[in-house]
Amino acid sequence: MSFDKQLNIIDYSLSSIWRRRFKSLGVMVVFSGVIFLLASFQMTTKALTTVAGESLASAPEITIQKMRAGRQESIPVAHQAKLGVIFGVRTITPRVWGYYFNETKGANYTILGLDPLSMPLGDQLGQAIDNGSLPKEHEVVLGQGVQASLNSSGSSMFSLFRPDLTLKPLTIAGTFKAGTNLLTYDTLFMNLNDARDLFSMADDMATDLCVTVANPNEVPTIAKKIAALLPDTRVVTRAQIQKTYQAVFGWRSGFASICLLTALTSFIIFAWDKASGLTPEEKKEIGILKIIGWQTSDVLVLRFWEGVIVSVVSFVVGYTLAYIHVSFFEAGLFRPILIGWSVLHPAMRLIPTVDLGETLLILCLTVVPYLATTVIPAWRSAIIPADSALN
Amino acid sequence: MTAPLIELEKVCKTYNQGQPNEVRALRDIDLVVAANTMVCLQGASGSGKSTLLSIIGCVFPPTSGRAAIAGKQLARMPDRFLTIHRRNTIGFIFQHFNILPELTVLENITLPLMPLGVAPRERKERAERLMGMLSISHRANFPARQISGGELQRVAIARALINDPPIILADEPTAHLDHALSLAFMEIMQELQRAGKTVILTSHDPLITKHPAVERIIAIEDGAIHVP
Numbered sequence: 001m002s003f004d005k006q007l008n009i010i011d012y013s014l015s016s017i018w019r020r021r022f023k024s025l026g027v028m029v030v031f032s033g034v035i036f037l038l039a040s041f042q043m044t045t046k047a048l049t050t051v052a053g054e055s056l057a058s059a060p061e062i063t064i065q066k067m068r069a070g071r072q073e074s075i076p077v078a079h080q081a082k083l084g085v086i087f088g089v090r091t092i093t094p095r096v097w098g099y100y101f102n103e104t105k106g107a108n109y110t111i112l113g114l115d116p117l118s119m120p121l122g123d124q125l126g127q128a129i130d131n132g133s134l135p136k137e138h139e140v141v142l143g144q145g146v147q148a149s150l151n152s153s154g155s156s157m158f159s160l161f162r163p164d165l166t167l168k169p170l171t172i173a174g175t176f177k178a179g180t181n182l183l184t185y186d187t188l189f190m191n192l193n194d195a196r197d198l199f200s201m202a203d204d205m206a207t208d209l210c211v212t213v214a215n216p217n218e219v220p221t222i223a224k225k226i227a228a229l230l231p232d233t234r235v236v237t238r239a240q241i242q243k244t245y246q247a248v249f250g251w252r253s254g255f256a257s258i259c260l261l262t263a264l265t266s267f268i269i270f271a272w273d274k275a276s277g278l279t280p281e282e283k284k285e286i287g288i289l290k291i292i293g294w295q296t297s298d299v300l301v302l303r304f305w306e307g308v309i310v311s312v313v314s315f316v317v318g319y320t321l322a323y324i325h326v327s328f329f330e331a332g333l334f335r336p337i338l339i340g341w342s343v344l345h346p347a348m349r350l351i352p353t354v355d356l357g358e359t360l361l362i363l364c365l366t367v368v369p370y371l372a373t374t375v376i377p378a379w380r381s382a383i384i385p386a387d388s389a390l391n
Numbered sequence: 392m393t394a395p396l397i398e399l400e401k402v403c404k405t406y407n408q409g410q411p412n413e414v415r416a417l418r419d420i421d422l423v424v425a426a427n428t429m430v431c432l433q434g435a436s437g438s439g440k441s442t443l444l445s446i447i448g449c450v451f452p453p454t455s456g457r458a459a460i461a462g463k464q465l466a467r468m469p470d471r472f473l474t475i476h477r478r479n480t481i482g483f484i485f486q487h488f489n490i491l492p493e494l495t496v497l498e499n500i501t502l503p504l505m506p507l508g509v510a511p512r513e514r515k516e517r518a519e520r521l522m523g524m525l526s527i528s529h530r531a532n533f534p535a536r537q538i539s540g541g542e543l544q545r546v547a548i549a550r551a552l553i554n555d556p557p558i559i560l561a562d563e564p565t566a567h568l569d570h571a572l573s574l575a576f577m578e579i580m581q582e583l584q585r586a587g588k589t590v591i592l593t594s595h596d597p598l599i600t601k602h603p604a605v606e607r608i609i610a611i612e613d614g615a616i617h618v619p
Contacts, residue, residue, distance in 0.1 A: 004510055005507070289502065294506050297471075386451075
């Protein structure tokens with residue numbers, strides 16, 4: 001088939017879509033909606049997985065939390081001495097990790113208190129700070145989201161409430177670079193003692209102990225030894241947290257996938273119905289085209305191009321809307337299903353990534369079934385006899 | 392003596408063959424039409440003249456008999472080749488014009504050229520030449536639904552001529568036209584015949600059957616050529 005012939009048929013396809021614009025628009029709106037849902041879901045899941053992966057990359061290899069009656073409580077820093085005897089443990093760092101709800105701003109902050117210099121490569125944390133340095137006593141480094149929430153650009157000081165409602169003043173030592181937003185967006189990073197003071201914790205306590213090990217292959221063995229030494233604690237390895245995330249996302253994404261595939265199936269039935277229901281005018285048009293010299297294959301090519309144009313336009317619209325939905329509206333439709341407020345912190349920013357493989361997968365899951373759906377109706381219209389135009 | 396352009400020998404056409412609703416539309420038709428002539432097929436509704444026109448127009452082959460149109464035998468010719476032969480040889484003018492109302496006049500006229508891969512500029516040039524000849528150039532960009540019946544028929548004539556076929560078939564062309572427009576139509580057909588085309592019309596209209604340009608009247612009755 002010549003290139004000019006294809007151009008002519010594409011030209012006629014566009015004109016045909018325009019002439020049936022209400023029918024075509026109906027299909028495109030529904031099709032774009034289905035692609036929007038699938039792509040939003042894919043981008044949200046991908047972004048969440050990325051965030052979870054990034055979070056875990058900076059998590060300690062082993063975290064120790066004290067448990068009482070199945071609930072977490074503060075852990076004595078003195079446990080450090082007991083764990084020092086385990087061969088392979090590199091460092092044990094007490095950490096205060098908690099959440100602070102700012103009622104005035106309606107925002108949830110993550111409070112992180114630790115002495116970075118007591119951790120391996122802790123001094124490199126300073127490189128993530130813009131215009132400032134690691135926090136000293138009564139100083140704090142803010143995430144970009146916290147800074148925006150506090151609107152503290154004009155002031156170098158602010159205060160937070162302790163549990164007894166007395167104020168704890170803090171001086172801003174710097175802000176985290178925008179490039180670290182995935183991890184630091186809602187974070188206030190401060191000295192360990194300041195974090196204890198903010199939450200009214202005793203000086204010899206922390207929320208958890210972070211353990212680094214010399215050889216990553218020994219993490220499970222060391223975790224077992226810690227659990228044996230401290231039977232009233234929960235010892236969590238990074239791999240276990242990763243498995244939990246995967247299980248949660250896996251179950252939820254599986255459930256949502258079933259719902260979306262149901263929507264896709266419904267659309268295909270809808271598309272079939274639209275494509276197969278030829279009106280008398282459409283039948284007459286095909287009859288005229290055939291009697292004036294269009295071949296059955298020309299009509300099939302015409303229908304194919306109509307399908308390609310409708311599906312590609314729908315794909316581009318649906319995919320673009322999905323990107324906007326995830327990027328600018330924080331995936332409002334899927335976030336509650338996939339995250340749930342208790343699984344990951346709500347202030348987490350989603351950054352969608354356009355993955356070529358997954359984009360092609362969605363293309364195959366939507367455009368290909370649509371084109372396949374229109375093949376038989378297209379064939380049925382293409383074999384309308386030429387003499388039907390004579391009657 | 393001009394070589395025959397259309398040769399039919401013992402041509403029969405049966406619809407729904409072997410079924411309870413079988414209809415024998417044509418029986419043993421023998422017909423020879425020379426090139427560059429004007430012939431009128433005359434007959435009552437249901438007599439078989441449209442079926443005969445369809446066979447001459449290469450729309451479908453006969454059920455039996457021999458049909459040669461512009462030198463090609465139609466019997467057992469696959470649909471694909473029948474279509475190619477039709478678009479190279481035949482220009483159709485339909486009773487109801489069969490113009491697509493949402494397309495412009497220009498788009499309607501150039502429709503037969505689209506599957507041939509003719510570039511847009513050439514399509515336009517060919518159509519403009521025909522529109523000028525038929526005095527409808529001023530309507531080129533009008534949607535066909537907005538033009539008059541007489542203009543619609545000239546659009547149909549232009550579309551039939553766009554591939555420059557040697558045979559023009561017109562099925563009841565004046566059935567929906569007034570006297571003046573019918574006369575104008577016959578003048579155009581006469582011009583085409585003078586230009587070397589073979590014109591075959593079906594009609595009951597005396598204006599056509601008695602028109603001086605019509606060289607032969609072939610009466611069809613019950614699917615057979617009636618010899619008085």
